[in-house]
Amino acid sequence: MSSEVEICNLALAHLGDSATVASINPPEGSAQAEHCQRWYPIARNSLLELQEWGFATTRALLAELMNPFPQWQHSYARPADCLKVLAILPSDSASDIAACAGYTPQAFTTETDASTGNQIILTNQGSALVRYTRLVTDTSKFSPLFTDALGWYLASYLAGPVLKGETGINVGQAMLKIALGMLSSAAVSSANQSGQQQVQAYPWSR
Secondary structure, three states: OOOHHHHHHHHHHHOOOOOOOOOEOOEOOOHHHHHHHHHHHHHHHHHHHHOOOHHHEEEEEOOEEOOOOOOOOEEEEOOOOEEEEEEEEEOOOOOOEOOOOOOOOOOEEEEEOOOOOOEEEEEOOOOEEEEEEEOOOOHHHOOHHHHHHHHHHHHHHHHHHHHOHHHHHHHHHHHHHHHHHHHHHHHHHHHHHHOOOEOOOOHHHO
16 A cells, blocks of 8 residues: 555655655755645645545444533534544444444434534434544555545645646646546546445545
8 A cells, every 4th residue: 555655745746756765753954845735734634524435434333422402402522533524323333334224313413512622513412323434544444446536636736836837727626626537536436436326425426
């Protein structure tokens, strides 16, 4: 599997930049390494949130909190590594797949408790379990499609500071178009691996 540095060099190669970086944490001293240190984690986290990736999807029982919002029956602490809540399930539910008889997706919202500043999940589901996208920083866990898409997506961030001016803007837009196009392939691959149709739908995949 590719390392962070290899993904950064892949992105630079997409831009036609012949430079290679040897380290981004800390940056080795080149301008390219400093740009990669700044934009790599943003691009990675954004890409994780954009698509439901199997390697980053997990589930956990939620810890119930005092509920400050009477509009909802239950309030739960959001997992610390949660980037995106995908579904709220009953604790004994096997899945939120449409083919599972008798299961109705549970309504929920994610907000910030003004009194504590902590992120919370509000729902009417008691004893709730959450399926969510978690923050994954270990590149050895990335799927090949994610690594490939991340190289293009990171290139869209780097185009401006590396190429600069109107050229950087135009190339950045082209890199972004390729990266987002790859998400469609990733969605198909994910669906094929699950073997069942998800309840959730993503507008960009229609």
